[in-house]
Amino acid sequence: MRKTVPIIITFIAGAIMILESYIQSDFLYKFVQSYLARAVTVSTAWAVGLGAVNIIRVHGRRIQNKRPSYFYSIVLLITFFWFSILGFVMQKHNSDVFYLFFYDNILLNLSATMYSVLAFYIGSAAYRSFRVRSIDATMLLLTSIIVMLGAVPIGQAIWPGFPTLSSWIGANINTPVLRAMTIGLTLGGLTQSMRNLIGIERGHLSGGE
Amino acid sequence: MDALKETMNSIFGSWLQTDSSNHLGLTTFIFFLTFSISLAVMIRRAQGTLPMPKLRRVAGLDAMDEAIGRATEMGKPVMYNLGMGGFIAPTFSSLSVLGYVAKRIAQYDTRMITVMRYAIVLPVAEEVIKQAYIEVGKPDAYRPDDVQFLSEQQFGYATGCVGIIQREQVAANMLIGNFLAESLIFAEAGTQIGAIQIAGTNNNVQTPFFIAACDYTLLAEELYVASAYLTQDRVKTATLLVQDYMKQGLVVIIILGVLFSTFGSKLINQLLTLY
Numbered sequence: 001m002r003k004t005v006p007i008i009i010t011f012i013a014g015a016i017m018i019l020e021s022y023i024q025s026d027f028l029y030k031f032v033q034s035y036l037a038r039a040v041t042v043s044t045a046w047a048v049g050l051g052a053v054n055i056i057r058v059h060g061r062r063i064q065n066k067r068p069s070y071f072y073s074i075v076l077l078i079t080f081f082w083f084s085i086l087g088f089v090m091q092k093h094n095s096d097v098f099y100l101f102f103y104d105n106i107l108l109n110l111s112a113t114m115y116s117v118l119a120f121y122i123g124s125a126a127y128r129s130f131r132v133r134s135i136d137a138t139m140l141l142l143t144s145i146i147v148m149l150g151a152v153p154i155g156q157a158i159w160p161g162f163p164t165l166s167s168w169i170g171a172n173i174n175t176p177v178l179r180a181m182t183i184g185l186t187l188g189g190l191t192q193s194m195r196n197l198i199g200i201e202r203g204h205l206s207g208g209e
Numbered sequence: 210m211d212a213l214k215e216t217m218n219s220i221f222g223s224w225l226q227t228d229s230s231n232h233l234g235l236t237t238f239i240f241f242l243t244f245s246i247s248l249a250v251m252i253r254r255a256q257g258t259l260p261m262p263k264l265r266r267v268a269g270l271d272a273m274d275e276a277i278g279r280a281t282e283m284g285k286p287v288m289y290n291l292g293m294g295g296f297i298a299p300t301f302s303s304l305s306v307l308g309y310v311a312k313r314i315a316q317y318d319t320r321m322i323t324v325m326r327y328a329i330v331l332p333v334a335e336e337v338i339k340q341a342y343i344e345v346g347k348p349d350a351y352r353p354d355d356v357q358f359l360s361e362q363q364f365g366y367a368t369g370c371v372g373i374i375q376r377e378q379v380a381a382n383m384l385i386g387n388f389l390a391e392s393l394i395f396a397e398a399g400t401q402i403g404a405i406q407i408a409g410t411n412n413n414v415q416t417p418f419f420i421a422a423c424d425y426t427l428l429a430e431e432l433y434v435a436s437a438y439l440t441q442d443r444v445k446t447a448t449l450l451v452q453d454y455m456k457q458g459l460v461v462i463i464i465l466g467v468l469f470s471t472f473g474s475k476l477i478n479q480l481l482t483l484y
Contacts (some may be wrong), residue, residue, distance in 0.1 A: 003459040018241075018471040020226075021226065021231075021233060021351075022226050022233070022238055023224060023225070023226060024223070024224050024225065024226050024243070024326055043329065044295075044328075044329050047327070047328040047329035047331065047332065048328050048361075049328075049357035050328055050331055050332055050358075051328025051331055051361075052328075054273025054328075054331060054356075054357065054358045055358060055359075056351075057354070058357055061354060068376070069376055070373070070409060089324060098384075100281060107362065107365075109363065110364070110365070110368070111362065111363070112364075114364035114367055114368050114391075114394065115364055115390070117394060118390065118391075118393060118394060121393045121394060122393060122418075124397060124400075125393060125396070125397060125400075125418065125421040125422045126421070128400075128421065128422075129421040147369040150464055167481030178413050180429075181413050181416070181428070181429040182213040182413060183459060184429040184456065185411050185413065185429050185430055185432075185433075185458065186428070187452045187455055187456055187459075188298075188430030188432065188434070188452065189298040189299070189411060189433060190244065190298075190452075191248075191300075191433060191448050191449065191451070191452045192298040192302050192436075193298050193301075194244075194245070194248055194448065195436070195445065195448055196298075196301050198252075200252070200448065201301060201305065201436060201445070202261050203301070203304050203306075203307075203337070203436055204301055204304040204305070204309045204333050204337065205336075
């Protein structure tokens with residue numbers, strides 16, 4: 001029962017979604033938009049509540065037990081409650097000046113900082129990948145040098161053919177490989193979805209196989 | 210060809226939906242029908258006595274046990290990252306792998322920290338892990354605090370993951386699911402502390418980052434093979450067989466398209482865009 005009911009619900013909802021994609025029907029369209037889409041919104045809202053409980057529980061216990069670095073948990077919980085209060089109090093929080101002050105000056109900056117770290121990580125990952133240890137790595141190194149020189153003005157100054165060669169590599173080597181992978185991934189995703197839909201895949205239903 | 214197009218319009222025009230932005234039309238409808246019918250036939254035959262081919266080795270999946278073993282020996286936790294997706298195909302595949310990993314973790318009495326971006330995945334992940342502990346007869350060993358929802362903000366989530374990797378000094382870092390721009394942040398954080406890393410994503414753009422930074426990477430559809438591979442289930446293997454047949458069919462159509470285009474004919478292209 002614990003697994004059968006979710007499988008039946010999944011199948012019915014999935015079948016309706018598929019039919020709605022292929023069949024011209026106002027009834028199916030309205031059903032998906034007004035019922036299934038709302039069902040997703042409501043369950044997502046419940047899940048956010050569960051997520052909030054999880055955050056409070058995990059970090060509350062960390063503070064309670066004074067585990068290492070519990071100071072960060074205090075910061076997290078203060079920020080969590082502060083933004084929650086702002087969200088509840090400010091009716092138009094997306095455009096409220098007070099809310100935006102904290103959002104723009106804290107969250108955006110922290111996100112941008114973390115995103116910027118990527119530049120350094122790409123450097124260190126590239127350093128390891130480009131070490132000439134095998135024929136594959138050598139080819140990767142040479143290709144990347146050509147592509148990089150093709151993308152910067154100094155490359156064109158060294159040899160005007162670099163941008164053309166770089167574009168050729170992108171269009172004739174990179175794109176076909178990516179498309180082949182995309183075909184595999186799409187078919188794989190479709191197979192996985194069909195397994196879920198007809199109840200063969202039960203890994204998400206309490207791990208039962 | 211125009212006459213054929215008109216005929217198709219008169220047959221399908223009144224009921225078959227077309228949406229060029231999503232590539233929906235007669236071609237995808239026929240493809241979907243062929244796929245579904247083939248799937249039904251193969252599943253039926255797999256439930257009987259149809260001999261199933263042996264799945265080729267997938268190094269990334271074989272390395273799961275190695276990674277868990279290493280973490281056990283070192284007495285450090287395993288980190289399992291379900292990725293940035295909600296309930297989409299890669300997340301379902303990841304949840305299947307999670308069930309397998311959780312069972313091994315429970316058997317070896319190792320610690321596993323599981324993280325996900327979307328709160329909607331949290332209760333499902335909790336259930337999968339809890340069930341794994343019950344199945345190996347150690348329900349009391351399950352630690353609810355080790356299944357963590359971090360943040361739905363992309364880089365807030367990335368920061369949380371890096372924090373856990375650094376603080377807990379994880380021995381193994383498993384990144385299976387949908388990953389976006391932050392993929393390299395996770396992988397490099399794991400590399401810096403010397404963790405064994407296994408990754409798999411449906412995002413082609415992020416795959417090179419995983420290849421560069423991780424020990425094992427599941428390439429393309431290997432991500433979706435995980436469930437069948439780890440359970441060696443006949444019916445699931447049959448679905449992979451259908452997937453391969455469809456792929457072979459697509460390759461034939463591509464080759465025909467290339468040949469026809471090379472000789473100046475647009476027949477294949479026109480057939481694929483009839484309605």
